[in-house]
Amino acid sequence: MEQHFITLLVRIAVIASLASFFVRFQDVRRLLMFEDRTLGQRMKLAMWFAIMFGSGVALHARIRSYDFVDLALEGSLLAGLIGGYATGLTAGLIIAFPTLFRHEFASLPFYAGIGLLGGMLRDFAADKQFIWQTSPLFDLHLLRAIQQRRNLKRPLFNLALALSIVAATFLRERVARSFPGRIFSLYLPVTHPPWLSVLAVYASVYFAVTIPIKVWNNTRNEIQLEEQKRLLIEARLQALTSQINPHFLFNTLNSVSSLIRMDPDRARQMILKLSNILRRLLRKHESMTRLRDELDFIADYLAIELVRFGDNLRFERDIDPHTLDMLVPSMLLQPLVENSVKHGLSNKVGGGTIRIETRVDAGRLFIRVEDDGVGIPESKLARMLDTGIGVSNVRERLNVLFGSNYRMWIDSQPGNGTRIEIELPDTAVAQVV
Numbered sequence: 214m215e216q217h218f219i220t221l222l223v224r225i226a227v228i229a230s231l232a233s234f235f236v237r238f239q240d241v242r243r244l245l246m247f248e249d250r251t252l253g254q255r256m257k258l259a260m261w262f263a264i265m266f267g268s269g270v271a272l273h274a275r276i277r278s279y280d281f282v283d284l285a286l287e288g289s290l291l292a293g294l295i296g297g298y299a300t301g302l303t304a305g306l307i308i309a310f311p312t313l314f315r316h317e318f319a320s321l322p323f324y325a326g327i328g329l330l331g332g333m334l335r336d337f338a339a340d341k342q343f344i345w346q347t348s349p350l351f352d353l354h355l356l357r358a359i360q361q362r363r364n365l366k367r368p369l370f371n372l373a374l375a376l377s378i379v380a381a382t383f384l385r386e387r388v389a390r391s392f393p394g395r396i397f398s399l400y401l402p403v404t405h406p407p408w409l410s411v412l413a414v415y416a417s418v419y420f421a422v423t424i425p426i427k428v429w430n431n432t433r434n435e436i437q438l439e440e441q442k443r444l445l446i447e448a449r450l451q452a453l454t455s456q457i458n459p460h461f462l463f464n465t466l467n468s469v470s471s472l473i474r475m476d477p478d479r480a481r482q483m484i485l486k487l488s489n490i491l492r493r494l495l496r497k498h499e500s501m502t503r504l505r506d507e508l509d510f511i512a513d514y515l516a517i518e519l520v521r522f523g524d525n526l527r528f529e530r531d532i533d534p535h536t537l538d539m540l541v542p543s544m545l546l547q548p549l550v551e552n553s554v555k556h557g558l559s560n561k562v563g564g565g566t567i568r569i570e571t572r573v574d575a576g577r578l579f580i581r582v583e584d585d586g587v588g589i590p591e592s593k594l595a596r597m598l599d600t601g602i603g604v605s606n607v608r609e610r611l612n613v614l615f616g617s618n619y620r621m622w623i624d625s626q627p628g629n630g631t632r633i634e635i636e637l638p639d640t641a642v643a644q645v646v
Contacts, residue, residue: 217401217410221417223281225424227269231284232425235265236432245295245429246436248341252299259300262292263307271311273397283397285309286381287421289324293331294344294374294426301328312397319388319395327381334377339366345430347371349423375419382418462491465517472520479520486517500614504571505537511546511569518554525564526554536571539578541637542610548603549582549633557586557631565630576638583632589625604633611635 235241244250244258266288273283285308292308293301305328312320338344346367382399389398399414400406465487472480490513508530515528550567558565570581604623611619618638625631 218413220281221399221413224284224417225420227281228284228287228421229424229428231265231269232428235261236429242432242436245433250296255296255300256303258296259292259303259307262288262296262300262304266304267308267311270308274311274315274317277315280397280399284421285312285320285324285397286327286385287418287425289327290331290378290381290422291425293328294334294422295331295429297335298329298332301331304328316394317396319392320397323385323388323396330377330381334370334374337373338370343367343370345426345433347374347423347426349420349427374422378419378422379415382415386414462487468517468520483517483520486513486520489513490517500543500610501540502543503537504532504539504541507541507543507546508532508537508569510544511550514547514550515554515567522554522558522564526558527564527566529566529568531568531570533572535573536578539573541578541580542607542614545607545610545635546580546582548607552603553582553584553586553631557584557588561586578637580635580637581632583630585630588627588629589623589631590627594623594625607635611637 236245238261240257241261244254244261247254250258266284269282270285273279285305288308289301289305292304296304302325305324305326306321309320309324335341335344343366348371385396386398386400389396389400399417401410465483469480469483469487472483490510512528515526519526519528546569550569553567558567565585568581568583570579570583572579608621611621615637620636621634623631623633
């Protein structure tokens with residue numbers, strides 16, 4: 214009898230290990246996340262259950278002493294419970310197939326029926342989340358719900374699942390006693406097994422069904438948290454980008470309005486350039502873009518500013534050709550160039566030059582935006598990364614995309630201009646889009 218209890222405990226350990234091992238496969242993780250699966254997905258899920266549990270049944274069919282690896286009932290019920298009728302029926306048939314070589318002919322129809330029972334339980338659940346919220350421990354929700362007169366749907370499902378496990382186990386043992394050698398039995402091979410042994414059998418089957426659900430639900434929760442985090446990051450990036458575009462549009466329209474009366478031809482040129490920029494913005498929804506496209510955008514933007522500043526604004530580029538197809542955050546350069554124009558050169562007599570440089574060094578992408586304008590006072594420079602509208606926006610987006618795997622710094626001297634440098638991991642950038 215002691216050996217019998219050890220076998221039952223080992224069965225629980227085996228199924229917990231199988232559940233933890235198979236959920237490591239990306240295909241299994243994706244299938245577990247779906248609730249409304251296509252027929253192909255249900256069949257694929259059935260194959261995974263067949264591999265998970267059928268291999269143990271095959272081993273038990275060959276080596277009869279390995280009772281702890283025969284988890285046909287649990288696997289068939291889980292397949293139907295997680296995947297529905299088609300998954301449960303298919304998995305039950307495949308899982309039971311190796312038993313035919315041991316002449317256990319009752320196994321095939323029995324485990325197919327258990328798979329269908331799992332599908333019925335799935336349909337009984339008013340909310341499919343009830344399945345994933347099943348706990349291996351005794352559920353007190355039913356008692357609390359009755360006492361507090363709350364919604365009984367979830368505790369009733371848990372009760373139905375427990376009763377179904379008991380009924381399936383009882384039926385298997387009755388079939389095993391009525392047709393000896395035609396189906397595997399967990400009972401002790403005696404006419405009247407001790408009641409403690411019978412209770413241990415039912416408990417082991419219950420835990421062998423509910424523990425995998427608990428393991429898989431933990432994995433589902435982790436995936437859902439990661440997905441929510443990804444969506445939150447995307448929403449945050451969109452909000453930050455939307456702060457930049459209206460800001461840029463507002464400044465450009467101000468420039469157009471100042472030229473409409475004085476120089477209508479130049480105003481028309483600015484409107485044409487602005488339409489080109491807006492058309493490009495409307496086409497782009499990605500958080501990343503090629504550096505080549507970002508530089509083209511800057512060229513159009515400065516073409517607008519050149520209309521306003523004339524020869525007082527000059528633009529130079531020193532671009533490493535190897536960096537042109539690297540990926541950078543969208544609208545990375547425009548706020549920095551706009552700051553150079555607005556704060557560095559617009560207040561300088563005779564204007565000045567904006568220079569953009571890019572290079573690759575030791576697997577890192579370096580970008581520099583420099584002007585020879587009036588510079589930034591030291592009192593403001595310390596707060597520039599946190600308080601400057603354009604600069605702080607760029608910094609926050611870099612934080613969202615790269616965490617601590619980037620650098621951004623500002624160097625400025627009053628009367629000698631400002632230099633902003635950004636260091637990005639070019640290999641990491643290429644994986645973000």
